Amino acid sequence: MAGPQGTQPRTSTPLAIEAVGIVKSFPGVIANDHVDFDLRVGEIHALLGENGAGKSTLMNVLAGLYRPDEGEIRVGGEPVQLRSPRDAIAAGIGMVHQHFALVPSQTVAENVLLGLDRPRFRLDLKRTEAEIMSLATDIGLRVEPSARIWQLSIGEQQRVEIVKMLFHGARILILDEPTAVLAPQETAELFENLRALTDAARSIIFISHKLGEVLSIADRITVMRAGKVTAAGLEPEGVTRADLARRMVGRPVLESLERTKVEPGAVVLSVEDVTALNDRGLPALRGVSLQVHAGEIVGIAAVAGNGQSELAQVITGLRACTGRVVVDGRDIAAGPVRAAIESGVGHVPEDRAGVGSAPNLSLIDNLIMRRFRQQPITRGPFLDASAARSKAQTLQGAYEISAPTLDTPVRILSGGNLQRLILAREIDAAPRLLVAVQPTRGLDVGAIEGIHQLLLDLREQGAAILLISEELEELLALADRILVMYEGQVTTAVERPSAADIDAIGLHMMGGEGADSAIDRASTVG
Amino acid sequence: MIVRLEPRATAPRWLQAALTLAAIVVALAIGAVILAFVGGDPVRAYLHIFDAAFGDIGVLSDTLVKATPLILTGLACALAFRMRLWNIGAEGQFLLGAWGAGAIVLVPILPAGMPAFVVIPAMMVAGALAGGAWAFIPGILKARLGVNEIITTLMLNYIALAWLQFWVFGPWSEGGFQQTGPFPREAWLPRLTDFAAQIPVLAGLTTHLGLVFALVATAIMSVVLSRTRWGYEMRLIGDNARAARYAGINVAKYVIVVFVISGALAGLAGMSEVSGVVHRLQDRISPGYGFTAIIIAYLARLGPWRVVLASILFGALILAGREIQPSGVPAMIQGIILFCLIASDVLLRYRVRVGRPAEATATAPT
Ligand SMILES: Nc1ncnc2c1ncn2[C@@H]1O[C@H](COP(=O)(O)OP(=O)(O)OP(=O)(O)O)[C@@H](O)[C@H]1O
Numbered sequence: 001m002a003g004p005q006g007t008q009p010r011t012s013t014p015l016a017i018e019a020v021g022i023v024k025s026f027p028g029v030i031a032n033d034h035v036d037f038d039l040r041v042g043e044i045h046a047l048l049g050e051n052g053a054g055k056s057t058l059m060n061v062l063a064g065l066y067r068p069d070e071g072e073i074r075v076g077g078e079p080v081q082l083r084s085p086r087d088a089i090a091a092g093i094g095m096v097h098q099h100f101a102l103v104p105s106q107t108v109a110e111n112v113l114l115g116l117d118r119p120r121f122r123l124d125l126k127r128t129e130a131e132i133m134s135l136a137t138d139i140g141l142r143v144e145p146s147a148r149i150w151q152l153s154i155g156e157q158q159r160v161e162i163v164k165m166l167f168h169g170a171r172i173l174i175l176d177e178p179t180a181v182l183a184p185q186e187t188a189e190l191f192e193n194l195r196a197l198t199d200a201a202r203s204i205i206f207i208s209h210k211l212g213e214v215l216s217i218a219d220r221i222t223v224m225r226a227g228k229v230t231a232a233g234l235e236p237e238g239v240t241r242a243d244l245a246r247r248m249v250g251r252p253v254l255e256s257l258e259r260t261k262v263e264p265g266a267v268v269l270s271v272e273d274v275t276a277l278n279d280r281g282l283p284a285l286r287g288v289s290l291q292v293h294a295g296e297i298v299g300i301a302a303v304a305g306n307g308q309s310e311l312a313q314v315i316t317g318l319r320a321c322t323g324r325v326v327v328d329g330r331d332i333a334a335g336p337v338r339a340a341i342e343s344g345v346g347h348v349p350e351d352r353a354g355v356g357s358a359p360n361l362s363l364i365d366n367l368i369m370r371r372f373r374q375q376p377i378t379r380g381p382f383l384d385a386s387a388a389r390s391k392a393q394t395l396q397g398a399y400e401i402s403a404p405t406l407d408t409p410v411r412i413l414s415g416g417n418l419q420r421l422i423l424a425r426e427i428d429a430a431p432r433l434l435v436a437v438q439p440t441r442g443l444d445v446g447a448i449e450g451i452h453q454l455l456l457d458l459r460e461q462g463a464a465i466l467l468i469s470e471e472l473e474e475l476l477a478l479a480d481r482i483l484v485m486y487e488g489q490v491t492t493a494v495e496r497p498s499a500a501d502i503d504a505i506g507l508h509m510m511g512g513e514g515a516d517s518a519i520d521r522a523s524t525v526g
Numbered sequence: 527m528i529v530r531l532e533p534r535a536t537a538p539r540w541l542q543a544a545l546t547l548a549a550i551v552v553a554l555a556i557g558a559v560i561l562a563f564v565g566g567d568p569v570r571a572y573l574h575i576f577d578a579a580f581g582d583i584g585v586l587s588d589t590l591v592k593a594t595p596l597i598l599t600g601l602a603c604a605l606a607f608r609m610r611l612w613n614i615g616a617e618g619q620f621l622l623g624a625w626g627a628g629a630i631v632l633v634p635i636l637p638a639g640m641p642a643f644v645v646i647p648a649m650m651v652a653g654a655l656a657g658g659a660w661a662f663i664p665g666i667l668k669a670r671l672g673v674n675e676i677i678t679t680l681m682l683n684y685i686a687l688a689w690l691q692f693w694v695f696g697p698w699s700e701g702g703f704q705q706t707g708p709f710p711r712e713a714w715l716p717r718l719t720d721f722a723a724q725i726p727v728l729a730g731l732t733t734h735l736g737l738v739f740a741l742v743a744t745a746i747m748s749v750v751l752s753r754t755r756w757g758y759e760m761r762l763i764g765d766n767a768r769a770a771r772y773a774g775i776n777v778a779k780y781v782i783v784v785f786v787i788s789g790a791l792a793g794l795a796g797m798s799e800v801s802g803v804v805h806r807l808q809d810r811i812s813p814g815y816g817f818t819a820i821i822i823a824y825l826a827r828l829g830p831w832r833v834v835l836a837s838i839l840f841g842a843l844i845l846a847g848r849e850i851q852p853s854g855v856p857a858m859i860q861g862i863i864l865f866c867l868i869a870s871d872v873l874l875r876y877r878v879r880v881g882r883p884a885e886a887t888a889t890a891p892t
């Protein structure tokens with residue numbers, strides 16, 4: 001295994017930032033254990049590692065959010081003390097967190113100004129907007145300074161975060177899993193932007209769990225495991241995904257899965273001519289009908305914003321709709337959410353921090369969230385604390401959720417561990433129907449393998465699964481049938497999809513004309 | 527030397543308690559400095575306040591009398607605040623509760639001559655219902671239309687006062703005075719002094735049954751919040767309403783129900799005050815209990831038993847205000863306590879670092 005040696009720059013490119021011997025421990029864990037890391041000016045340095053490896057912690061140290069217990073940070077060769085994000089920004093370091101910190105009701109320009117000391121007295125928005133515009137166009141980022149945040153897609157919001165950091169003077173950008181929330185096309189666009197940034201002498205640290213992506217964009221790659229660096233500054237040439245996966249997880253990872261044949265059973269979910277509005281009051285679903293059988297995984301492929309999020313919400317009772325949503329013969333379209341839960345509908349929501357969990361409550365409280373009404377946790381009006389604790393303990397063990405204690409607030413869990421908690425809760429309830437939206441978002445390759453296996457097991461046990469994912473590869477690996485959604489409608493169905501269908505599905509996702517014949521050909525051949 | 531604040535991820539539990547106590551101590555110290563500055567003797571003033579509030583069993587009883595409405599209104603606020611419902615209308619709900627209780631004997635709803643064990647429960651129910659109904663208004667507006675509850679509850683306080691004034695100046699006025707006639711004895715909550723015939727030491731002690739209501743309410747609320755499904759659901763809503771909805775909880779219903787219960791507690795405080803202390807209706811039955819309750823809920827960090835402790839402290843300060851000159855001192859201290867508490871929150875969320883200036887500044891590149 002490669003040691004943490006070899007951090008000396010092999011070229012003469014100056015270092016933008018250098019972290020030496022960083023130690024950061026939290027009660028019960030050493031999140032960073034003598035970590036060395038460096039970033040050259042103008043490079044994209046990818047940071048990889050399994051869930052809870054300490055990547056976000058290291059980045060938070062560099063961004064001034066955490067103080068390291070030991071170690072030194074040098075910016076441009078000079079040692080610096082970063083006591084707050086303000087210090088970090090003063091030193092030219094800006095971090096874009098996975099959960100954006102934008103005010104939805106305000107404009108881009110207003111959000112960009114947040115946290116700046118200026119303007120002292122009078123806000124000249126017009127001038128700021130012009131400044132933002134010129135900064136953005138200089139670097140080649142498209143933003144609309146007067147647009148309001150809520151009107152923007154996730155990818156656009158992310159761009160606003162980046163522009164905000166640049167406007168605040170950042171020359172070193174830290175992006176914590178930026179692509180986890182992006183659709184493939186948005187990712188491609190982000191990568192173009194990142195290249196433009198490095199051309200403009202900005203340096204970027206980029207965290208991702210997607211190995212292919214890392215190999216395509218990174219100039220160098222560092223891998224962490226259990227708080228330590230296991231490979232420092234690898235050049236991507238000659239490195240394979242399997243190599244990276246092994247270094248991350250410490251064992252070989254199978255990227256393909258065993259699928260047993262399951263004869264689909266009775267119809268579990270039947271969505272009939274459903275229409276619904278999105279948050280802005282515009283039509284999001286226009287007459288969607290689909291069925292999912294017991295023992296079947298149906299995948300939904302769509303570009304973000306084509307109604308797939310709303311579809312998940314409608315089925316799980318979170319969004320009002322017209323039409324019928326029938327689960328095991330019971331129409332639950334009229335809500336409430338509880339009717340869906342009681343009909344055995346599990347839901348892995350898209351927004352794990354905002355919807356799927358209560359950040360300041362404990363692991364226990366979060367693990368019982370959807371089942372606290374059942375025996376043995378509920379006893380009359382009382383909740384049985386010890387039953388809840390033992391349930392939580394079992395789940396924590398079975399799904400390897402790493403956290404200091406069961407009473408820890410879940411907000412301090414690493415991103416992947418929070419996702420595991422939600423999956424544990426929803427899968428363990430043995431749902432009749434599981435609506436899983438991006439279930440492996442933010443998980444490391446090892447965990448993805450585990451979750452895929454769990455979903456396949458669930459299918460084998462006769463559950464119906466509706467899998468909404470932006471990863472076509474994930475859909476191909478798991479789905480028995482893929483439905484493509486475009487502008488609020490199911491436009492195409494692909495039976496027993498295979499890798500040969502990727503292009504056709506991609507075309508349909510873009511609403512492409514003439515894609516039909518491609519699909520027809522693909523499915524008759526496959 | 528330079529002092530810097532650093533955000534902290536989590537704050538230990540003991541720190542909250544320690545900071546709350548420290549805030550009170552610092553507030554008393556600031557008060558002492560001001561007293562000394564204006565030529566008073568702070569030590570004597572504090573001893574006097576302490577004496578006037580806890581010095582003997584008589585004043586201790588008076589302190590508890592003052593604490594009683596504070597506990598109930600404090601619980602009302604704490605309950606609502608836990609769900610992040612900013613009910614600052616406990617004052618109005620208190621007044622409505624007093625009015626509702628009074629209506630039982632003043633309308634009269636119950637015929638004269640009914641025994642106390644009928645009249646008093648009827649007044650309790652009426653008081654709680656009136657307070658609850660008053661709070662239902664902001665509750666439903668919030669749940670159905672998303673109307674900001676701070677504004678509605680605040681404005682309803684003024685309407686409640688005007689409503690009470692209308693009845694005590696008008697239909698129920700006793701001979702044109704701004705108060706009603708005294709309630710019949712059956713409408714009085716039993717006081718300790720009522721038992722002086724059997725137990726002579728109780729003579730003159732005005733602590734009344736309302737204190738028992740308050741303590742029972744505290745106990746119930748404490749159990750409900752920590753042990754029951756409802757407490758769990760409220761915790762979920764208070765932390766993340768969207769997650770609560772996802773967990774199948776009817777959040778809108780909770781908003782309404784919690785508002786009504788909060789109002790009922792404040793209404794019960796109003797009933798307890800008119801039935802246990804004032805024994806008639808008048809427009810000045812509250813020296814701002816419903817507003818002090820906000821500070822108390824905050825000081826207690828929304829814990830029911832801590833509300834009792836904080837209420838006793840504030841009961842003492844209110845009582846002392848009547849006793850000592852200048853009487854503004856206890857009110858000033860109340861205000862300073864609130865300021866210190868709010869300030870201490872900073873320490874809960876941030877860690878203070880002291881360092882030399884050279885070390886503290888980051889050297890920016892370029
Ligand atoms: N504020 C905190 N308090 C206590 N423990 C923490 C805190 N922040 C992180 N941890 C713990 O430190 C470890 C590393 O977490 P970190 O968030 O850095 O992981 P990560 O590499 O970013 O993982 P992921 O890929 O899942 O996002 C985890 O065990 C986590 O539970």
Ligand SMILES: [Mg+2]
Pocket residue numbers: 055056057176414415416
């Ligand atoms: Mg992370």
